Amino acid sequence: MRLQAVDVKLGYGDRVIVDGLDLGVEAGTVTTIIGPNGCGKSTLLRALGRLLKPSGGEVLLDGKKISTIATKEVARILTVLPQSPSAPEGLTVADLVARGRHPHQTWYRQWSSDDEKAVGVALNMTGLSDLAERPLDELSGGQRQRAWISMALAQGTDLLLLDEPTTFLDLAHQVEVLELVRDLHAQAGRTIVMVLHDLNLAARYADRLVAMRDGSVVAAGTPHEVLTEDLIREVFDLDSKVITDPVAGTPLVVPIGSHR
Amino acid sequence: MVATTAVKLPQLRHRRLTWLIGLTGVLVLAIVLSITIGAKAVPLTDAWHALTSPTGTESDIIIRSLRLPRTALGILAGIALGVAGALMQGHTRNPLADPGLLGVTQGAAFAMVASIIFLGTTSLLGFIWFGLAGALVASVGVFALGMVGGRGGPTPVTLALAGTAVSAFLYALTSAMVLLDEQAMDVFRFWQSGSIAARGTEVIWQVLPFIAAGLLLALLNASGLNALSLGEDVARNLGQNIALTRAVGVASVTLLTGAAVAACGSLSFIGLIVPHLARRVSGTDHRWLLPYSGLIGAALLLLGDVIGRVVAPPGELEVGVVLALLGAPFFVALVRRRKPVRL
Amino acid sequence: MTSYALRIAGLSWQVRLRGLAVTFGGLVLLVLLMALNMRIGDLPMTVGEVFTDTFDASSPAHFVIMELRLPRALTGALVGAALALSGAIIQSIARNPLASPEILGVTTGASVTVVAGVVVSGGVHGGVSGLLSSVGMPALALLGGLLGAVIVYGLAWRRGLDGYRLVLVGIGVAAVFTNVKYWLMTVGDVNDTAQAMVWISGSLHGRGWEHVIPVALALAVLIPLTLLGTRSLNALRFSDDTVTALGVRMNLSRALMILAAVLLAAVATASAGPVAFVALASPQIALRLIRSAQPPLLSSAIVGAVLTAGADLLARTAFSPIELPVGVVTAVLGAPYLIYLLTRIRKGRT
Numbered sequence: 001m002r003l004q005a006v007d008v009k010l011g012y013g014d015r016v017i018v019d020g021l022d023l024g025v026e027a028g029t030v031t032t033i034i035g036p037n038g039c040g041k042s043t044l045l046r047a048l049g050r051l052l053k054p055s056g057g058e059v060l061l062d063g064k065k066i067s068t069i070a071t072k073e074v075a076r077i078l079t080v081l082p083q084s085p086s087a088p089e090g091l092t093v094a095d096l097v098a099r100g101r102h103p104h105q106t107w108y109r110q111w112s113s114d115d116e117k118a119v120g121v122a123l124n125m126t127g128l129s130d131l132a133e134r135p136l137d138e139l140s141g142g143q144r145q146r147a148w149i150s151m152a153l154a155q156g157t158d159l160l161l162l163d164e165p166t167t168f169l170d171l172a173h174q175v176e177v178l179e180l181v182r183d184l185h186a187q188a189g190r191t192i193v194m195v196l197h198d199l200n201l202a203a204r205y206a207d208r209l210v211a212m213r214d215g216s217v218v219a220a221g222t223p224h225e226v227l228t229e230d231l232i233r234e235v236f237d238l239d240s241k242v243i244t245d246p247v248a249g250t251p252l253v254v255p256i257g258s259h260r
Numbered sequence: 261m262v263a264t265t266a267v268k269l270p271q272l273r274h275r276r277l278t279w280l281i282g283l284t285g286v287l288v289l290a291i292v293l294s295i296t297i298g299a300k301a302v303p304l305t306d307a308w309h310a311l312t313s314p315t316g317t318e319s320d321i322i323i324r325s326l327r328l329p330r331t332a333l334g335i336l337a338g339i340a341l342g343v344a345g346a347l348m349q350g351h352t353r354n355p356l357a358d359p360g361l362l363g364v365t366q367g368a369a370f371a372m373v374a375s376i377i378f379l380g381t382t383s384l385l386g387f388i389w390f391g392l393a394g395a396l397v398a399s400v401g402v403f404a405l406g407m408v409g410g411r412g413g414p415t416p417v418t419l420a421l422a423g424t425a426v427s428a429f430l431y432a433l434t435s436a437m438v439l440l441d442e443q444a445m446d447v448f449r450f451w452q453s454g455s456i457a458a459r460g461t462e463v464i465w466q467v468l469p470f471i472a473a474g475l476l477l478a479l480l481n482a483s484g485l486n487a488l489s490l491g492e493d494v495a496r497n498l499g500q501n502i503a504l505t506r507a508v509g510v511a512s513v514t515l516l517t518g519a520a521v522a523a524c525g526s527l528s529f530i531g532l533i534v535p536h537l538a539r540r541v542s543g544t545d546h547r548w549l550l551p552y553s554g555l556i557g558a559a560l561l562l563l564g565d566v567i568g569r570v571v572a573p574p575g576e577l578e579v580g581v582v583l584a585l586l587g588a589p590f591f592v593a594l595v596r597r598r599k600p601v602r603l
Numbered sequence: 604m605t606s607y608a609l610r611i612a613g614l615s616w617q618v619r620l621r622g623l624a625v626t627f628g629g630l631v632l633l634v635l636l637m638a639l640n641m642r643i644g645d646l647p648m649t650v651g652e653v654f655t656d657t658f659d660a661s662s663p664a665h666f667v668i669m670e671l672r673l674p675r676a677l678t679g680a681l682v683g684a685a686l687a688l689s690g691a692i693i694q695s696i697a698r699n700p701l702a703s704p705e706i707l708g709v710t711t712g713a714s715v716t717v718v719a720g721v722v723v724s725g726g727v728h729g730g731v732s733g734l735l736s737s738v739g740m741p742a743l744a745l746l747g748g749l750l751g752a753v754i755v756y757g758l759a760w761r762r763g764l765d766g767y768r769l770v771l772v773g774i775g776v777a778a779v780f781t782n783v784k785y786w787l788m789t790v791g792d793v794n795d796t797a798q799a800m801v802w803i804s805g806s807l808h809g810r811g812w813e814h815v816i817p818v819a820l821a822l823a824v825l826i827p828l829t830l831l832g833t834r835s836l837n838a839l840r841f842s843d844d845t846v847t848a849l850g851v852r853m854n855l856s857r858a859l860m861i862l863a864a865v866l867l868a869a870v871a872t873a874s875a876g877p878v879a880f881v882a883l884a885s886p887q888i889a890l891r892l893i894r895s896a897q898p899p900l901l902s903s904a905i906v907g908a909v910l911t912a913g914a915d916l917l918a919r920t921a922f923s924p925i926e927l928p929v930g931v932v933t934a935v936l937g938a939p940y941l942i943y944l945l946t947r948i949r950k951g952r953t
Contacts, residue, residue, distance in 0.1 A: 075499025082493035088544040103499040356701040408946040425941045428880045428934035435931045453785040529778045584782030592775040
């Protein structure tokens with residue numbers, strides 16, 4: 001297990017969102033967390049990325065308690081991209097991506113050749129090299145999202161946690177971002193954990209799905225194991241038909257509403 | 261430290277270096293003007309003579325005992341206020357933040373006035389010690405208030421509001437004291453107006469260690485502030501300890517502003533305006549923004565002081581007024597001409 | 604938040620319970636503070652006598668109350684309400700909790716003209732004459748306040764009014780006014796300086812009906828207008844793109860709301876001087892009491908009135924017989940309370 005949540009209790013203030021949850025993420029897999037709004041997906045992801053300290057239980061990174069590892073050390077092992085992050089106006093793509101090198105820098109070593117190489121590679125991989133000098137606020141939503149992923153890549157970790165990387169993107173750009181995620185996985189065997197809303201895209205791009213409801217894990221396994229009509233009713237209170245995706249062969253969820 | 265950044269973008273780096281050199285040039289020019297111009301103009305050759313091999317001529321004395329300390333204090337205070345302003349606006353992400361936001365300026369004022377009334381302090385050096393102490397206490401108090409109940413350090417909004425509230429509180433107490441004591445009022449009104457004239461060499465040695473320490477902390481704070489400007493979650497993801505970054509920033513602002521306002525009076529609006537000017541050339545990278553702000557702050561303060569010396573002979577106009585009358589309209593014109601760089 | 608929809612014959616409003624509680628609780632507290640305040644004077648009274656004598660025209664104290672004490676108490680409450688309302692509007696538009704009428708050039712403009720007036724006349728007559736302090740100062744303040752606002756407004760307007768540009772221009776203009784004011788204070792005689800300082804701190808000393816009526820009129824006209832504008836303020840809270848999408852005619856509603864804020868602050872400042880801290884703190888206190896996301900207009904005004912009335916009471920009793928300017932005390936009273944609210948809410952959240 002690369003990353004593990006053991007009996008974690010999570011919340012903000014007195015409000016408990018997740019209680020007594022266990023979850024393991026295996027090395028070299030793409031895991032996607034699904035579930036209805038407010039079920040604690042993002043909260044769990046934040047805890048896995050040590051952005052949120054559990055009030056009970058532990059998060060283990062490579063078997064060690066993440067809270068005992070220096071935060072800068074953690075930043076060289078895993079990167080977590082929060083949901084719709086914001087950058088100061090006028091920040092260029094290259095500047096943003098370069099800030100991903102922060103954990104590798106010290107006050108006496110501000111910009112090494114490694115830093116430069118990592119930024120170049122990250123820009124290339126996300127196809128942003130030509131836009132490097134453009135301010136972030138002039139980019140389209142899809143490009144902006146790729147820029148943030150590029151920053152996460154420049155951080156040079158092989159463990160990536162992405163919180164809804166496809167929010168506010170149209171279908172084409174959603175696919176584009178998820179293809180990129182899959183490429184990252186294929187190229188260097190990176191371990192990736194994502195929160196996604198679209199079940200069908202989740203099924204197509206993940207090795208493992210984790211379904212959550214009311215702060216607990218309801219089911220975990222391959223998309224075929226998890227995405228069943230019964231489970232979707234249990235998790236989302238939604239009647240649906242599950243058929244086979246004619247393109248990828250993965251499960252395809254078709255909701256049944258009362259209007260056609 | 262700054263010279264090695266952003267190799268990725270040779271063009272941008274080139275532009276930034278050019279600006280750095282240009283601004284340094286402006287500061288040097290301001291220094292030369294500040295040493296040579298005044299009630300008695302001293303030619304450059306005489307000034308050089310006074311600096312390198314003084315023989316006790318009239319201009320030697322003027323330069324060494326008056327103009328040199330005055331210029332040195334102007335440089336120190338200008339750098340300190342410019343850098344402190346940039347730090348403060350960066351930490352709070354609020355364009356209205358000035359270096360005095362954490363109660364530093366009003367803490368200094370309160371302690372100085374209290375020392376006059378209750379301890380009968382009369383010497384300038386004495387005032388400054390009290391001013392420094394007041395600034396430190398006020399700022400630590402605000403930071404502690406901001407910390408109450410919060411994990412991971414105070415949020416910028418809490419910090420800013422707590423600072424404003426404490427400042428208003430202290431200002432109220434100071435007003436009450438000076439309204440009840442005419443002698444304190446007389447000292448206070450001149451301090452409030454702000455000046456770097458007639459401070460003497462001792463004052464410089466008195467504030468130098470604080471400003472040096474503050475600048476060191478500011479340099480250490482720059483890259484952390486860059487991470488923080490992407491939001492707290494991203495900063496934490498990048499391995500930045502947020503509470504520590506904020507604490508270092510607050511310590512730096514306190515040392516810089518406390519020393520500057522204790523010695524020169526409430527010139528903290530320099531720190532309000534200068535970072536907005538510097539941000540136009542540096543963008544949002546604090547590793548460049550801080551040095552630019554320092555250079556612009558120092559140049560502006562010196563030029564304002566020089567103009568104040570010659571504009572109303574035989575008297576002088578305080579640098580605070582000159583800066584407000586000349587600098588602020590310039591600033592407004594800039595804001596109007598181009599789209600402001602937001603925080 | 605608990606909220607109910609109040610519907611009467613096709614009209615409907617959303618009513619928030621906490622807002623109602625704060626509003627009514629505030630009003631009761633205000634009346635009480637004003638009554639306590641009106642006890643004070645050469646002719647001491649009990650609170651009960653204050654109430655009976657106010658409404659009993661035949662009582663000997665009726666004249667004292669109607670001519671001296673009531674106008675002063677009313678000036679305090681109304682000025683506080685006007686400044687707080689002005690601050691609430693500006694904080695909503697600038698989307699910045701540190702914004703206050705100061706960045707609109709109103710209070711700083713008023714201060715600088717008044718200090719200039721005091722210093723100039725002091726130089727001529729060797730002191731502030733009675734006429735200047737009773738008629739001249741309010742007129743000067745109104746003139747300076749409006750002039751300051753026109754300058755800020757004019758400089759910030761550029762094919763529309765951008766909240767961020769307004770704030771930056773406001774900083775610049777306020778810096779000029781403030782520093783000129785500081786300098787003027789060093790020019791004149793130290794007694795004149797003290798006199799000017801009392802005024803620029805904000806004072807209710809000797810305020811009569813002529814101070815009440817302008818503020819009352821301004822509030823009577825502008826409170827309904829700004830409440831009508833609340834809906835657009837709610838929209839203004841979002842980024843400019845969203846606002847346009849929500850269909851608010853942004854520049855117009857923004858411009859009108861700012862105009863209202865300017866008038867409120869200018870009239871209030873003319874009556875009692877730029878009473879410190881009220882405009883900045885009241886909206887922040889009110890929004891924390893009500894737990895809303897942005898400054899609530901009506902409750903801010905009531906908090907402002909209570910704060911000012913309470914401060915005036917303290918200003919007159921703390922160092923009695925010496926009376927402090929009310930503006931010195933507003934911060935002493937309001938700052939600790941705001942800090943208390945800040946820390947309490949932080950605790951509740953984590």
